[in-house]
Amino acid sequence: MTITAVPVAKRIWPVPAALIALSLVPVIAGAVRVTELASSPQVTVENARFVDSPVPVVLHIVGATLFCVVGAFQFPTGLRRRWLGWHRAAGRVLAVCGLVAALSGMWMTVFYPHPPNDGLLIAFRLMFGSAMALSIVASVVAVRRRDIRRHRAWMLRAYAIGIGAGTQVLTLGPWIVAFGQPQGLPRALLHAVAWVANLAFAEWLIRRRLR
Template sequence: MTSSARTGRLVPTALLALSVIPITAGAARLAELTGGAEITPENARFFASPVPVVVHILSVSLYCTLGPFQFVPGIRRRRPGWHRAAGRLLIPCGLAAALSGLWMTLFYPRPDDVGDLLSGFRLVFGSAMILSILLGFAAIRRRDILRHRAWMIRGYAIGLAEWTIRESARQ
């Protein structure tokens, strides 16, 4: 196996490993919402308005699971149709994840352990993720592959970093 082949597999594998954190936390939250869990002060906001959190969890899970394969050069080269189809799914998933996250930050009651600084960071990072995805989409429409790649990588990195850091802090 060549060095580039190993690197081509290492990146998506590492990204999938990082994705375990938000996907696992999301699955636990969905189980809580659908399983009739006891309503506590910590989860009451989700039961009061479950649609944003369900949209967020489903879109994040798809974005985290499918996204790493967009970074594999062999897939982009040998299966461009798959890359395009996955991208057409990932763009709305990324936007839904960021928009629902912004909505929850702005409109859900804030937990006691979340201050103004953390809320501000969430607003900045969510907005930056949306902007990155939209700029990446605009670039590919112009057939500017280098800018498309750079903006989509930024959008993915922002989303994965925010989710991973937040869920790690809860553990």
């Protein structure tokens, strides 16, 4: 038993560990933001919109954190087979958390003030937020029809969008180091590249499983 358990564990844990590592920076940043809002912070230009209307950003941070971290443990086949009940219960929670994250993110995009040259980024955020919400709905509809293949495919797409903030650390980081904070078109494109890259990888995984 001990001899076979080690290889199984080695197959199960690398995927959740990698996904959690990818989302670590946004998760930490979100925890810092929630802690700040809970402590009656001094209002600055950076945090004024969050202090004035904290509920949407708190919902977004909590929903996105749970969606990314707990969702990472939904992918290994070994975990799903061993703890199918947990997989189903966690899936229900994740569907709600993902919708909360997507919808609150779109609400903030529309109603929070933004720099005047962020028009393209606003469009990207609304487009990918809508795609994430629709993917979750499609995943739920598929699993209720017992179409597990489509359920997994749509949830994988939703997760790829949801974890985009982690990939954006990789696309924005080198630019910030080299040129400072991006503005306008570069800022929008660097965000979009992360979402597109994640979705491209998700589509590759989906087609690989089909083959």
